[in-house]
Amino acid sequence: MKAWRKLAPVAAVLSLSMAITACGSNSGSGTEANTNAGNTDKPAETAGAPVEISFANWISVEDGTKEAYNQLIAEFEKANPNIKVKSIGIPFAQFKDQVLVSSAGGNPPDVTMSNQNFTPAFVGAQVAEPMNNVLDQAILDDIVDGSKAGVTFDDKVMAMPWAPHPSALFWNKKLFEKAGLDPEKPPTTWDEMIQYAQKIAALGKDENGTSIYGIGETGASDSYTGNMLLRMTYSYGGKFTDDSGAVVYDQGTALKDSLLYMQNLINNKISPKGAAMADLRPMFATGALGMIIDGDFGRTNFRNMSGKGAEFDKEWGVTTVPVGKTGRSETFFTEHQLVVTAGGKNKEAASKLVEFLVSKEAMGIYHKLNGVMSARKSISTLPEMNEDDYSKVFNEQMKTASPLPSKNPKFDNAMKTSTDMIVMVTEGGKSPDEAIATVMPKIKELYQK
Amino acid sequence: MNVRLTRQNKNIIFAVVLLLPSILLLTLTIISPLIKSVMMSFTDYSLLSPEQSWNNFANYAELLRSSEFYHSLRITLTYVVATVLLDLALGMTLALVLNRKIRFRGFFRSIIMIPWAIPTIVTALIFMWIYQGDYGVLNYVLVNLGIIDDNINWLRTTDYALASIVVVAVFRQTPLVTVMLLAGLQGISASLYEAARIDGANGWQVFTRITLPMLKPVITSVSLIMIVNNFQMFTLFFTLTNGGPAGSTTSLAIHTYFTAFSTYEMGKASAIGVIWLVLLFAFSTIFTRIMNRDDR
Numbered sequence: 001m002k003a004w005r006k007l008a009p010v011a012a013v014l015s016l017s018m019a020i021t022a023c024g025s026n027s028g029s030g031t032e033a034n035t036n037a038g039n040t041d042k043p044a045e046t047a048g049a050p051v052e053i054s055f056a057n058w059i060s061v062e063d064g065t066k067e068a069y070n071q072l073i074a075e076f077e078k079a080n081p082n083i084k085v086k087s088i089g090i091p092f093a094q095f096k097d098q099v100l101v102s103s104a105g106g107n108p109p110d111v112t113m114s115n116q117n118f119t120p121a122f123v124g125a126q127v128a129e130p131m132n133n134v135l136d137q138a139i140l141d142d143i144v145d146g147s148k149a150g151v152t153f154d155d156k157v158m159a160m161p162w163a164p165h166p167s168a169l170f171w172n173k174k175l176f177e178k179a180g181l182d183p184e185k186p187p188t189t190w191d192e193m194i195q196y197a198q199k200i201a202a203l204g205k206d207e208n209g210t211s212i213y214g215i216g217e218t219g220a221s222d223s224y225t226g227n228m229l230l231r232m233t234y235s236y237g238g239k240f241t242d243d244s245g246a247v248v249y250d251q252g253t254a255l256k257d258s259l260l261y262m263q264n265l266i267n268n269k270i271s272p273k274g275a276a277m278a279d280l281r282p283m284f285a286t287g288a289l290g291m292i293i294d295g296d297f298g299r300t301n302f303r304n305m306s307g308k309g310a311e312f313d314k315e316w317g318v319t320t321v322p323v324g325k326t327g328r329s330e331t332f333f334t335e336h337q338l339v340v341t342a343g344g345k346n347k348e349a350a351s352k353l354v355e356f357l358v359s360k361e362a363m364g365i366y367h368k369l370n371g372v373m374s375a376r377k378s379i380s381t382l383p384e385m386n387e388d389d390y391s392k393v394f395n396e397q398m399k400t401a402s403p404l405p406s407k408n409p410k411f412d413n414a415m416k417t418s419t420d421m422i423v424m425v426t427e428g429g430k431s432p433d434e435a436i437a438t439v440m441p442k443i444k445e446l447y448q449k
Numbered sequence: 450m451n452v453r454l455t456r457q458n459k460n461i462i463f464a465v466v467l468l469l470p471s472i473l474l475l476t477l478t479i480i481s482p483l484i485k486s487v488m489m490s491f492t493d494y495s496l497l498s499p500e501q502s503w504n505n506f507a508n509y510a511e512l513l514r515s516s517e518f519y520h521s522l523r524i525t526l527t528y529v530v531a532t533v534l535l536d537l538a539l540g541m542t543l544a545l546v547l548n549r550k551i552r553f554r555g556f557f558r559s560i561i562m563i564p565w566a567i568p569t570i571v572t573a574l575i576f577m578w579i580y581q582g583d584y585g586v587l588n589y590v591l592v593n594l595g596i597i598d599d600n601i602n603w604l605r606t607t608d609y610a611l612a613s614i615v616v617v618a619v620f621r622q623t624p625l626v627t628v629m630l631l632a633g634l635q636g637i638s639a640s641l642y643e644a645a646r647i648d649g650a651n652g653w654q655v656f657t658r659i660t661l662p663m664l665k666p667v668i669t670s671v672s673l674i675m676i677v678n679n680f681q682m683f684t685l686f687f688t689l690t691n692g693g694p695a696g697s698t699t700s701l702a703i704h705t706y707f708t709a710f711s712t713y714e715m716g717k718a719s720a721i722g723v724i725w726l727v728l729l730f731a732f733s734t735i736f737t738r739i740m741n742r743d744d745r
Contacts, residue, residue: 097710100496121713124497211583211600220605221693272583274605274694283583409497413711423695427607446712 052084053349056099056109059336061089064300068369075365076356083349096121096412103127103343110344111353114337116150116404117223117412119159122339124409129342130156134351139358139376147335147375150403159337160354161375163366165295166333166401167231168393169193170302170318175200175212175290186291186317190235190324193291194261194270200290201270213272215291216283217265219422220276226415227404228277229422231293231332232258235324240405247447249418250440254325259425259432266426273426281305285312293321295334296394300370318390320397333401335375367391373398414443483726490719497713508720518721520696521704528611528700529679532618536675537668539619540626545660547627548634558631565624573688576617580604580689607697610690614698617685622678626671633667634660669740673733680729701725 055073059065073085088109090098096118102108103125114122122128131140131151140148140157147161173183179199187193197214205211217232218225230240230249238254241247249255265271272279277294284292285305292298299313306312320329338357340350356362360382363374367385373394374380386392405411417439424435454462490508494501512518547558564572579587582602591597603613637660645655661668683702686692692699692707699707701721709718 100710100713104496121497125713126499221691221695272602274582274602276605279581279583288583410712413707416711419693420695423607423693428695449712449714 050082050084051346051349052086053110053344053346053353054086054088055353056088056090056095056102056112058090058092058095058113060087061091064297064304065370068366071365071369072357072362075362076353079356080349080352083352085353099127100125103341106343108341108343110341110346110350112339112341113162114159114339116335116337116406117227117415119151119337119339120153120406120409120411123153123158127339127341127343128158129340129344129347130158131160131340131354132156134340134347135160135355139355142376142378144375144377144380144398146333146398146401146403150335150406151337153407159339160358161335162338162358163336163363163372164333164375164398164401165297165335165372166394166397167293167295167321167331168318168397169291169293169321170284170298170316171291172284172287172289172316174287174315175203179203179290184317186319187322190322193322194264197265197270197290198268201268206287210286210288211269211272212287213283213289214270215265216275216280216289217262217271217293218277218280219262219266219271219274219419219426220279221416221419221423222276223412223415223419224277225422226418227332227334228293229258229262229418230404230415231321231330232261234330234332234402235321235326236261237325241408245407247414247440247444249443250436255421255436256432257325259421259435262422263425263432274423284316287315293331296371296373296390299390318393320393320400329397329400331397331401332404333398334404336372408447410446410449414446417443417446486719487723489716490723492716494716494719495713496709496715501716504716508714508717509724511717512720512724517696517699517704521699521701524611524698525680525700525702528615528618528682529676531612531615532622532679533672533675535615535619536622536626537672539623540630540671543623543627544630544634545656547631561624561627563624564621565628567621569621569684570688572617572621573685576613576620577604577689580613604690605694607694610694610698614685614689617689618679618682622675626675629667629671630664633664637663665740669737672740673736676736677729677733680725 057069060069069087073087077083077085095113099109099112099118100121103122108127112122112127114128119128139160143151143157143161144164147164148157151157151159151161169186171186176183176196179196179202181196181199187196193215199214200212201214203212218228233239233249233254236254236257238249238252238258240249262271266273272283275283280289280292281294281298281301282305283289284294285302294301298318302316303309303312306315308315321331323329338354340347340354344350358374358376360379363372363376363379364384366372367374371390371394373391374385379385380395380398386395408414421432421435421439424430424438425432428435430438489501491503491506492501493504493507543561547554547561551557567575579585580603582588582600582605585600585603587603588597588600592600601609603609641659641663642655645659650658681702682700683706686698686700686703687706690698692703705718705721705725708714708721
């Protein structure tokens with residue numbers, strides 16, 4: 001008992017001190033945060049003192065783009081020795097939510113990556129600082145028109161378009177040859193594409209027993225699949241919203257035709273069932289897909305996934321999306337964008353980073369490593385950005401690619417919801433009309449909230 | 450002024466001093482967010498607007514009218530019931546086997562914990578590959594055994610997605626159930642079994658008249674832990690199916706997440722959390738009372 005009496009106060013003091021220590025470490029960070037906050041009033045970099053800015057991004061955590069990120073930041077830090085960039089790498093799937101939550105909690109990054117699906121949410125949540133306040137007008141005037149329209153909200157440019165990614169058609173030359181098609185002649189019309197896909201799917205299985213599909217169309221339950229469904233609808237002459245922003249997706253026959261197209265592909269095993277883009281890319285890289293519609297980062301992905309590197313380039317070709325009902329090559333472009341946050345502590349340094357990342361020098365590095373294009377008129381036309389057929393195809397595709405109609409912050413959710421229609425027609429036994437009648441009211445309700 | 454404290458008061462002060470750090474930490478990490486969440490559930494707070502005002506129970510009224518809420522509740526209950534029942538059945542079987550004098554008993558008792566030791570997210574990723582429609586080992590085995598004719602995309606088909614998640618949950622959780630039941634089995638006196646055998650009881654009678662009643666407190670605790678854990682399960686649903694296909698695996702956790710981060714309605718998402726908390730609390734109270742009824 002005596003021993004207990006001696007030990008008990010020690011235990012109490014120890015546990016209290018541990019709690020205080022735990023709180024103490026937090027207050028330590030608080031002090032650091034306050035020091036940084038002090039930099040806001042008087043930007044440190046102008047006074048010559050080093051400043052650290054945070055950059056929320058997903059390219060530093062993806063294998064295909066990690067190297068480009070490292071090189072870009074190294075070059076920026078070399079040119080701006082007083083500015084250190086702290087990377088906040090967040091996987092793409094959680095990116096929007098994490099940036100929104102950290103910003104709502106008063107701890108936004110100084111610069112964040114974004115895209116057409118995320119920017120409306122960042123604008124709606126007042127996370128984004130108008131670019132007109134932080135970038136030179138000359139840079140804003142240099143943005144290609146389609147991209148600029150996508151980031152302009154109430155006449156203000158709210159994000160800096162960085163790298164547009166139009167989707168084009170990749171085809172596997174070996175599978176074309178096996179199916180009796182000319183490996184150097186990709187389909188030029190939508191009907192031709194379906195015919196070719198049927199012929200390739202008729203090959204059945206390869207020597208390892210792996211199923212071969214004619215084309216890979218996504219059928220998963222994610223917003224990217226929704227974007228892809230919208231792309232098909234463009235080819236059938238449809239659109240998602242009218243000029244006033246009202247949802248008109250179900251008007252006309254385009255959506256119905258797109259769902260019939262998906263029903264035909266999946267039920268006849270021309271395209272795999274329920275596949276996400278992450279499933280389809282390795283399938284194309286391993287010779288299980290005859291065709292796939294993907295962005296300009298496809299080449300890097302396929303080289304890595306095939307395990308053959310640049311050697312794999314001999315086995316495939318890329319061309320513009322076949323012409324559908326509208327008589328032109330319809331596709332959409334996704335786009336990496338950059339946002340300077342309204343609550344960021346170091347806007348001057350943040351704007352310098354954005355300015356650098358969209359510069360000729362940075363785009364040269366990014367293009368060389370990942371084949372990406374620039375959203376700036378003066379850079380996208382440079383010979384070094386159009387040095388091979390691959391770049392030429394994507395630059396050509398960009399001319400007819402449409403921006404996603406993503407001005408409404410609920411667009412991302414609407415795209416995800418729209419994928420229910422694919423599931424209904426491919427495995428729920430519903431007709432396209434029934435699927436449209438079930439799902440479209442939900443999407444319209446979402447937009448009205 | 451010389452204040453003399455009684456022995457009882459000294460003990461109370463001493464107890465408070467000992468508990469204070471824990472109370473402070475719990476207040477910071479659990480009670481404060483809980484209160485904030487309950488308060489938020491009565492507002493129209495949205496991530497898209499800094500304004501938040503009292504909205505007169507509108508979140509609760511909307512939820513209780515919403516078919517999506519009941520759908521996600523049904524999915525959650527189906528998942529919880531199936532997972533916990535399978536956990537208990539398999540856990541009991543394994544515990545009974547490992548309680549017998551079998552060869553390599555120590556080895557089996559050690560390796561059985563491996564699935565529990567692996568983080569849930571890792572288990573989910575491993576099973577994503579196993580279930581993969583075109584390259585997954587499950588389809589390869591089933592097709593080669595002639596059980597199925599063609600590959601099935603387990604996680605992207607409405608008929609199989611929820612069942613596939615249950616399998617992953619059972620794989621991961623059964624070891625813990627097994628170990629807890631095994632500990633309970635080892636606490637049953639051998640003399641009881643000996644007496645039963647002398648009285649001529651067969652194996653089934655021994656199991657139902659001695660083993661099960663003696664294990665009841667352990668089974669109650671394990672069941673409650675498993676029910677609460679599975680009711681909150683987010684990682685498996687989010688990683689494996691993200692609520693799809695066509696909402697066939699949209700559990701309460703996923704529904705809350707989508708409400709908060711896809712439609713940005715934080716107030717409504719908080720209201721789902723509060724209803725969920727009340728349901729769990731009511732269930733736990735009733736369940737514990739029923740299971741303890743005979744003991745009183």
